[in-house]
Amino acid sequence: MKYLYYILSLSLLVACSGEDFLDEAEPSINSAPETFENNTALDNLIRGAYFNMKTPGDLGTMDLLIYQTVTTDIAELKEYANIVSGARNMLPIYLRQPEINDIRFVEFPWAGAYTMLYNVNTVLQFYEQNEPPADGLESWVPRIRGEAYFLRAFAHYLLATTYAPPYSSDPQASSIILLTEPPAAPTDYQGLATNQEVYDQIISDLKNAIELLPEEYDPSLHPEDYQDRAKRDAARFLLAKTYFLMGNEFWNAGQDGDGGALEQINTIIDSERYPLVQSDSLQQVFLPKGLNQKASETVWYATYYFRNAWRAPRLERMYSDFTGRRDRGIAMSKATLEQIGWNDSTVAQQDERYNDWFRRYEAGEDPAFSAEEDEDSYNVWCAKFTDRTANFVVFRSPELYLMRATMRLAGGDAAGAAEDLNVTRTRAGLAPLATATEAEVSAEWIKEMGFEGRRLFYLQATQQQVPPGDRVGAQMIPYSDPSLVRDLPRVELVRNPAIAGE
Numbered sequence: 001m002k003y004l005y006y007i008l009s010l011s012l013l014v015a016c017s018g019e020d021f022l023d024e025a026e027p028s029i030n031s032a033p034e035t036f037e038n039n040t041a042l043d044n045l046i047r048g049a050y051f052n053m054k055t056p057g058d059l060g061t062m063d064l065l066i067y068q069t070v071t072t073d074i075a076e077l078k079e080y081a082n083i084v085s086g087a088r089n090m091l092p093i094y095l096r097q098p099e100i101n102d103i104r105f106v107e108f109p110w111a112g113a114y115t116m117l118y119n120v121n122t123v124l125q126f127y128e129q130n131e132p133p134a135d136g137l138e139s140w141v142p143r144i145r146g147e148a149y150f151l152r153a154f155a156h157y158l159l160a161t162t163y164a165p166p167y168s169s170d171p172q173a174s175s176i177i178l179l180t181e182p183p184a185a186p187t188d189y190q191g192l193a194t195n196q197e198v199y200d201q202i203i204s205d206l207k208n209a210i211e212l213l214p215e216e217y218d219p220s221l222h223p224e225d226y227q228d229r230a231k232r233d234a235a236r237f238l239l240a241k242t243y244f245l246m247g248n249e250f251w252n253a254g255q256d257g258d259g260g261a262l263e264q265i266n267t268i269i270d271s272e273r274y275p276l277v278q279s280d281s282l283q284q285v286f287l288p289k290g291l292n293q294k295a296s297e298t299v300w301y302a303t304y305y306f307r308n309a310w311r312a313p314r315l316e317r318m319y320s321d322f323t324g325r326r327d328r329g330i331a332m333s334k335a336t337l338e339q340i341g342w343n344d345s346t347v348a349q350q351d352e353r354y355n356d357w358f359r360r361y362e363a364g365e366d367p368a369f370s371a372e373e374d375e376d377s378y379n380v381w382c383a384k385f386t387d388r389t390a391n392f393v394v395f396r397s398p399e400l401y402l403m404r405a406t407m408r409l410a411g412g413d414a415a416g417a418a419e420d421l422n423v424t425r426t427r428a429g430l431a432p433l434a435t436a437t438e439a440e441v442s443a444e445w446i447k448e449m450g451f452e453g454r455r456l457f458y459l460q461a462t463q464q465q466v467p468p469g470d471r472v473g474a475q476m477i478p479y480s481d482p483s484l485v486r487d488l489p490r491v492e493l494v495r496n497p498a499i500a501g502e
Contacts, residue, residue: 038135042123043144043223049119049151050229052112054302055310058088059104061112062302062392063314064158065453067105070094071484072455073469074336074446080373081329083318088327090318095471096483102490110163110489113155117179120148120155125181139221146212150230152180153205153238160198161245162486166460168247169480171196176488177499191498202242203255209235217292227292228308228391233268234300237395240264244403245461251407262407265400274299274397276427282356283383289390299395304388312388319451320385322359324367331379332358332450333469340443342380352429353447359383382451398424398448405441406462417441424448456484 036042054060069075070093077084077094084091092100100106123144132141156178160167164175171194178193178201193201213232214222243250243261254260268274276297277285285295289305304312321328334343342348342358349355360380364371385392405420417436421444426432428447433440445458459466460479468474477483493499 036126036130036133038133039137039140039144040135042126043140045119045123046144046147046151046229047225049116049148050302051309052115052119053151053155054304054308054313055112057104057108057310059108059314060310061109061116061155061158062394063105064109064162066090066314066318067093067162067486068453068456069451070330071096072459073467074333074450074455076331076333076379076470078329078331078369078374078379080326080369082326083329088314090329094330096474096481098483098485098487101487101493106486107489107491110159110492113159114177114179116151116155118182120152121179121182123148124152140223142212143214143222143226146209146214146232146235147230149205150209150213150235150238153202153209153235153242156198156202156205157238157242160195160202161457163488164195164198165482165485166480167195167199167245168460168463171199177496189496189498199242199246200255203239206235206239206242207256207258210239225291228301228303230300233271233273234395236264236268237299237400240268240400240403241457244407245457247461247463248407248410251410261403265404268299268397269400269404276398276423278427282352282428283386285396286357286384286393287387287390289387293391295393295396297397298391298393299397301391301393303391305391313385313392315392315451316385316388319382322367322381322383322386326368328368328381330451331381334376335467335469336446337380340446342447350429351447352427357382357384357450384451393452399454402441402445402448402458405436405444406458409436409438409441410462 052061054062070077070090075094077090079091083089088105089103090105092098092103093105127141127145132138156176159176165173173195174192175195175198176192177190178198179190180201183190209230210232213230213235215232217227217231239254240261243254243264251261252259254263259266274297277295285297288294288298294301302313303309317325317327318330319328332342337343342351342354345360348358348360358380360378362378363374363376366374366379401420401423405417408414408420409417414435414437418433418440421436421440422432424444424447442458445454449455449458456466463479465476465478466481466484467476487493488499
């Protein structure tokens with residue numbers, strides 16, 4: 001696939017503003033020599049894959065989580081903000097216009113993901129074809145291979161959930177380019193795999209990762225920076241999410257006789273390694289930064305501090321920048337606020353998540369925008385991501401309880417679903433429930449995981465229709481509606497004859 005050979009130069013040459021560019025970033029960790037004389041060089045390629053997960057340039061693969069929010073009903077895009085034009089134009093995402101495929105949000109995450117895949121496939125291919133270098137670090141090899149499998153699965157997962165229709169809607173539908181080995185040449189073009197092929201590979205890679213990854217960091221065995229990287233439970237978590245998303249036939253029984261999503265969820269919850277934060281300020285969930293700094297409920301995070309990313313995640317800029325800049329432009333929709341009862345500030349303030357993770361401005365109070373720019377009498381903004389160099393939480397344990405609550409309710413166990421909802425509700429200061437309804441489960445997903453890229457995931461996993469939110473003239477659409485699937489980047493369609501006409 002010719003496009004892959006342009007990616008590294010793109011990530012190095014893309015224009016970034018001074019404050020976004022990290023002068024001390026280390027693009028050299030992406031270098032892939034023809035031979036490897038030590039295991040450290042292979043570990044550096046894995047480090048490079050984590051780096052490319054958050055780059056190239058202005059938007060990275062991790063920012064596809066923004067897509068999972070902005071394209072749904074819970075987001076309201078403000079057209080007076082800076083993110084509706086120019087390089088960071090989010091309007092086609094919000095308006096569900098997949099045919100507009102030459103914007104950075106479509107192109108850059110795709111490029112970053114395939115650079116990740118180039119790195120990890122180089123590592124896996126080397127170990128498959130060669131004995132590990134005899135440098136005294138042979139004990140690293142299982143962990144390095146485990147990280148490569150996990151990151152390959154994660155890259156394919158983010159791509160498939162953005163650029164392909166939901167698995168449950170059509171397992172044989174054309175999906176994404178499935179990359180399991182480094183391209184042999186610039187003209188090594190590849191076509192699109194099916195959903196079935198992509199998800200089979202994700203599951204296989206995650207099972208390999210679970211076998212190979214260590215449970216915890218061991219300073220006598222692992223390099224110091226492994227503290228910030230994926231452990232076994234990250235692979236278990238992603239396998240649970242993958243099965244959950246594939247449809248309810250995979251919730252209690254997965255592939256090859258395993259227990260599906262529920263088995264992975266129970267394994268992590270029963271370990272008691274990730275208790276929910278109990279604090280006077282729930283903002284502490286999203287504030288830790290630095291080596292091995294995380295909240296108790298965090299299962300896996302991505303680092304954005306010194307030398308760990310090209311620039312800060314765009315969730316901070318688009319959702320939670322309260323410095324007065326005009327890039328913050330995605331608020332919670334009024335339709336969603338009414339749905340969950342947060343349109344009434346008195347009711348909303350009973351929930352500690354509203355108080356700590358969201359910010360309400362009445363007309364004229366917003367430091368970035370004047371009252372004349374917005375006809376709304378108030379807006380509620382996400383305030384989870386106020387520190388742009390904090391360790392970005394990718395997986396945290398409340399989502400496990402919400403997935404299990406959803407599964408229990410679907411199986412007729414309303415009391416069991418309430419038990420799981422109460423884990424997050426009581427932490428937020430709300431009264432426990434005796435039984436749960438679908439509306440209460442849906443509302444809890446929004447209150448707990450809102451703006452973390454879970455809304456479309458939940459609706460597609462449960463195969464519900466997607467409401468219009470505040471979009472003028474929009475209607476309810478099926479979870480599998482083509483408008484929710486991004487077209488492949490224009491540059492890929494132009495350069496790759498193997499997917500011509502897709």
